[in-house]
Amino acid sequence: MAIVCLGCGEYVETKVEKEKEIRICPDCGYEEKFKLLPLFIITGASGVGKTTIVKRLREVLTDSEIFDTDEMHAADWQQARSNWLKVAFQIAQSGRHTVLCGTMMRHDIEDCDHFRFFRHVYYINLHCDDAARESRLRARPQWRGVTEEFIADHKRFAQWLLDNAAIEYEPPMPTIDNTNINDVEAARQISSWVNHWR
Structure with a gap:
């Protein structure tokens, strides 16, 4: 850029x-x-609770900036991703780390202008089983537009993330399964992961 x-x-x-x-x-x-700091991305298929976990992460990662990427939309999704990396880069210049919570793929992030301004980009997969995902998606309000096809697509995407975590990501992308744990415990595990790599 x-x-x-x-x-x-x-x-x-x-x-x-x-x-x-x-x-x-x-x-x-x-x-x-x-300042060349790492960037942290919490990805995952729809219904796993990426938006919900933001508040809990802010409680345990008080020295980092945590963002729900759905808060900043753009007609061009790649431009939106690029904008998030620009924001994270500016935050890094104050010596603070950024954690982005949203579905972001490695190849899309590596195409962003500011990708080169981070020491490394680390990914973690927030996951739940298919039954929990379907239940959570069906509970969404009607305006969210959840259809049978949408549910099936995200079941497949969730499986793809599991199958490719060690192939597409370096280091291999860990998975936190929150099917049977609460948000507090999920946030604690994510916090430990962030602290390990920074």
Whole structure:
């Protein structure tokens, strides 16, 4: 993503040297230090409670910023993802970590402009069994548009996440199954995972 260089004032696409935590103007060579922190993403199929877990995470990860990504929509979903990474990057410059709660796929995140400004992006899969997922989805208000096809799609997607956690993600994406645990316990497990990797 192009920015205004603080050295020459030109609008440029900076080069990034992660090892030195600097971005470099290709025109004048001005070097700007930046904080290179990891980013954390809680993904999962619909119905697992990604939105619900946000409040509990804020109670246990008080030194991090926790966001429900559904709070910022865009007609272009890739632009919305890019915007979330820009927000997370700015937060990182204050030395704070960001946890994004929303269905985000690795390849979509890696296509974002600001992906290169993070030390690593870690994913965790929030999961529940099919019976719990179906019950939760059917309990949603009518305006949410839950159909039989939607339920079937997210059952398949949930299985795909389980099947590909060790194939598509590095390190392998862990799974927290909240079928039979409450939000407090799920948040505690997610907090331990975040603290392990940061």
